[in-house]
Amino acid sequence: MTQDLLALSDHEPPMGDLFTDARLDTGRAVWTGRLPGEREMAKKRIVHQRVVRLHGEAKLLRLGLRRGQGYHKCGSRQDLDWVTSLRVLGWTGGRWREVWRGDDLRAPAVGAVRWIKLPQMTVSGVILEVRRSGIDDGWTPWNLAMSAFVLEGELLVPIAPRQERLLTLESVELSGLPRGVTAEVRDGSVRYRTREFEVGFAVGRPGFSFFGLHVEDDANAGINLLTTRPPLFHQGPQLHPLGAPPLIAPAVRCDLEGAVRVKGATVRYAFSTGGQHYTLTWRVSSQGLELRAERSAERALFAWHSAAWQIGLRNSASPSQVLGRLLMDGESGAVALPALLTLPAFGSWDIRSSSPAGWARSDCRRSQDVNTLELKVGEERTPEGMYRLPAGTHRAIFTLTPHRPGALLHASAPAVAKRAVARTRWTALTFRSDTATLSNNGASMHCPICMDTWSAIAPGLGEVFPGLPATEFLRLSLERWLTGGPGYAAGRLLQGGRAHDADDEYLMTGASALLGLGNFLRQTATRGWFREYRPWITAKLRAAEQRDLDGDGLIESAYRTGVSGTSQWSTCWFDVISFGWKDAFANAILYGALGALEGGLERCDEKAEARTLRAWAERLKLNYRAAFWNEQTGWLAGWRCRAGKLHDYAFLPINGAAVAVGLIEGAEARVMLRRLLTEAARVRMPDAALGMPGNLWPIPDFDLADIMQGYPLGYYQNGGRTHSQTRHLIMGLYRCGLTREADRLLKRLCVGFADARVFGGNQSGVDWRYWDDRPCGYEGLLTDQFGVLEPILWRWGAQASRS
Known part of the structure; x- marks a missing residue:
């Protein structure tokens, strides 16, 4: 049939x-x-x-x-x-x-x-x-x-019948536990507790039943980070041979034969399936977990999916990410060990293997609310994305240890800032190994419009492991963007049957990515890297130049006009506010990008191109203030629409960014930002611990995208409080000498990080807040939030010398 x-x-x-x-x-x-x-x-x-x-x-x-x-x-x-x-x-x-x-x-x-x-x-x-x-x-x-x-x-062959089998439980003996470890048998599993973590082992089939981490906060004790919806079991060994039904899969199939034995803090699974023989021995101590994994077979096997051990994590609890060196062949997501499994608001696991035969793979299944981490033993990746399991015996010893990041701030830094950095240092690297780029979070979309944020913080975060600097994840993200990898507000968009660059609509994507590129060229890139990517860099620069539609140095969007009543989406990061035509935020970021690129290109001996960019930057600065200055308020508006009208709702990040990059300077910058702070006090802007609004005045529906209309001030991007993009105001305050005001706001922003109240599981909404503190976001964690690390490190970093 x-x-x-x-x-x-x-x-x-x-x-x-x-x-x-x-x-x-x-x-x-x-x-x-x-x-x-x-x-x-x-x-x-x-x-x-x-x-x-x-x-x-x-x-x-x-x-x-x-x-x-x-x-x-x-x-x-x-x-x-x-x-x-x-x-x-x-x-x-x-x-x-x-x-x-x-x-x-x-x-x-x-x-x-x-x-x-x-x-x-x-x-x-x-x-x-x-x-x-x-x-x-x-x-x-x-x-x-x-x-x-x-x-x-x-x-020609029907779908195979269901085949679920259970392990034989040989014995459970919990005496002789190591110091600092307690255990109990409950709900078909053995659960161990230590001061820093909890782990449960199912006895019916191999796999975790509980996985908790409270290294950062004792209040996290008792929270299971695994996805556990019956009858799906995304845990433990997985095996699906090519040309055959799955042998061990999350649902309806666990076709194995073997036994489990529990003695003290040791859990040993020994079983066979499909000609593969596994012995998986876990040991629990107060310091962490150890897995001695052995796989043997008489014949090689090709598989769609295989793992000696899989951990299925619940993104609605914490959108996890894996930080390690990518293995860039076969199915994406493969990572060499050591690696960090970071669980925002909970902490990180340091994962290592005794042998290169042991490696890992990370994947995201957002629609299922699952991120997976697979531990592999003696598996070979194939170019088609499959796995070859060679014959013979293959062994590896994996260790999983709760990880605390080292100190980045000097000893005299405020305690709240130290705790803020400790809880966000690795969370800030919102990397998806399966797509090779920093993203909104570890279970969300790629967003090159945030490249400026990543480049602002990555150098200061240091090394994840020796030889693996945080800037490695910036490099991979830049390479994807340069060579055409799509993302939110990036890639190509279709209109009238023809594709055009999304940067022509989202002006800030190109500006932000160029700023990230400029910082990378200026601080990190090798000459060899620049030579390899020079054709793509040149193409991006020429495309950016062509967005100056009227020759004044500012870039404009021919697609998004910013005219009231059009219900259009944005040209900048505030994507549901109808920024358009001339965008003060995108052009401030672009000005910073031109300066960074000038320095980066000079470092790469591209002096003629550097001079071209310097002239462009001078032209942009010459016309920026006139384009956006609002004489009635004494600060910069958000955008000037195609009809020539200014649209001003007291935007804090935009004015801060203009000062931070040097578009508005000296006494005028100080007066301008003081006016905004005075206005913030007048409208009773809430405590910054849960974030700051992007705008102090309500934006009427006629200047909002259709999906944002009908909501009050304080909802999401219409004045909602968030840490995202607040770094610009803080850095602007420091730049113009308003140090006391900057310190006061920055310390309050640190509170939200230190208490992990402003980032959380997907769809928790805590990334945005109404003025009465209620969550009104969507993701739960947005990568831009961690741009606040830039002023923290600038002000109190170990290398900082500011008073």
């Missing part, structure tokens, strides 16, 4: 409406090099696949191509992308064969399916690898891979 192989569901548990959404198809992200015809692509990039994990053989018939959702890079619309280059791979005869390849594919008509007849090949696995797309070209989007295909074929 002919059917769409991409629409096949695996079995659900027979327990009602649990909706595990177990499917035979899934999306995957893989590192790739250049194939013939891809010379202009980056040497390394991530592309996306749609795979069919068949339980046996199927006959392929034809492939349908249609337009599908592209990368959702702008909240105001969803573009339909299309596949322009594709490889179809089939698993047959114990290897991958190219079934079909197409390049320069034309776009299907909207709503139509273009059919391609495939060789009638019998396969037991399929990969649809999107090499290029119509909008974003070589960095192909996940959404497109998951929506652009119909794959018709005949299933």
Whole structure:
């Protein structure tokens, strides 16, 4: 019977409406090099696949191509992308064969399916690898891979039946526990407690049942950071061989045979499945956890998914991130050990392996509220994104130790600032290993519009491990942006059937990323790195220059006019406020970028280009004040729209940024910022501990995007309190000599960090607050919040010499 192989569901548990959404198809992200015809692509990039994990053989018939959702890079619309280059791979005869390849594919008509007849090949696995797309070209989007295909074929082997089995419990003996460790048996698991963490081990199948960390705050004791929704079990060993049903998977399959034994603080799992034999021995001490992992087999095995141990973490509790050196081949997310598993508001685990045979992989499944960390033993990554488990015996000893960051501030720094830095130093590096970029948070979108924030703090954070500086994550993020990797407000947008750079709408994305690039070139980049990326850097600079539409040095958006009543989205980070045409925030960031790039290019011996940028910066400064100064208020407005009108709602970050970069200086800068502080007192701006509003005056609906209309002052970006972007006001106050005022606000901002009250689990909303303290955000943690580390380190850092 002919059917769409991409629409096949695996079995659900027979327990009602649990909706595990177990499917035979899934999306995957893989590192790739250049194939013939891809010379202009980056040497390394991530592309996306749609795979069919068949339980046996199927006959392929034809492939349908249609337009599908592209990368959702702008909240105001969803573009339909299309596949322009594709490889179809089939698993047959114990290897991958190219079934079909197409390049320069034309776009299907909207709503139509273009059919391609495939060789009638019998396969037991399929990969649809999107090499290029119509909008974003070589960095192909996940959404497109998951929506652009119909794959018709005949299933020759039915979906395998459910197969759940339990381990034999040999014994549980809890005597002789190490000092500082207590234990109890409850709810089908053995749970251990120490002063800094709690861990539970399921006895029915191998895996954690509880994973808690309170190294930062005793109040976190008793909170389980794992995802635990029955009957899904995202914990412990995982194994899905190619061409066969899963052997150990989160739902309906745990096809193993073995036993578990608990003696004191040692939990030993020994079992076999699919010709693989595992012995996994955990030891708990007051200092941390140790896993002695051994895997042996007589024959090699290829697998879609494999892990000696997986930890499935609940992003609504804490959006985790893994900080380690990326292994840039095979399925994305692979990380060499040592690495830090950071759990915002809870602390970090230092994870190490005794051998290179032990490594890790991090992945994000946002729709399932899950981030996973996999520990691998003796596994080889394949170019297709699979795993080869070689024959023989493979061993590694993993250690997981609660981690406290070292001191960054000098001894005389305020205690609240020291605690703020201790709780945010690694949380601030909101890196996604599976996508190789800093992001909104470890379970959220990529956002190059924050590159200026990352470059402001990364150098001061030092090394995560010896030889792994925080600037490594900035480098990876810059490389992705330079070579076309899409993100929120970054990449390409479609309008009238033609794609244009998202930076033409979100002016601040290009400005922010150029500032990050300038700081990296000035402080960190090698000459070799600059030479490799010079063509992309030059292209970005030329594109930025072309955004000065009227020759005054300021950049403008031809797409977003800023005119009242248009309900348009923004040209800057405040994306649901209708900034447009000439944007005071984006241009202040751009001015800082031009200065940083001038210094960076001079360091790289690009003196002529540096002079060009210096002249541009001088022209921008000459015209900036006149473009945005509001004579009625004595400070800068937010934007001047295409109709020539100023739009001023007493924006704190914008005025601070203009002073911080030197666009407004001296006595005038001091008077301007004092006026704003006086106005903040007049309108009774709340305590800054939970953040500061971006604007002091309410923004009427006619200057807001449609989704923001109808809400009062204090809701989200219309005056909501947040730590995001507050660094600009603080640095501006310091720049113009208002040190006492800056210290007062900065210490209060530190309180929110020190108490971890302003960042939390996804959808907790604590990243924004009404003026009455109620949460009104969405993510729960936004990367921009941690820009506050810039003034903290500038003022009280160990290298600081300011009085």
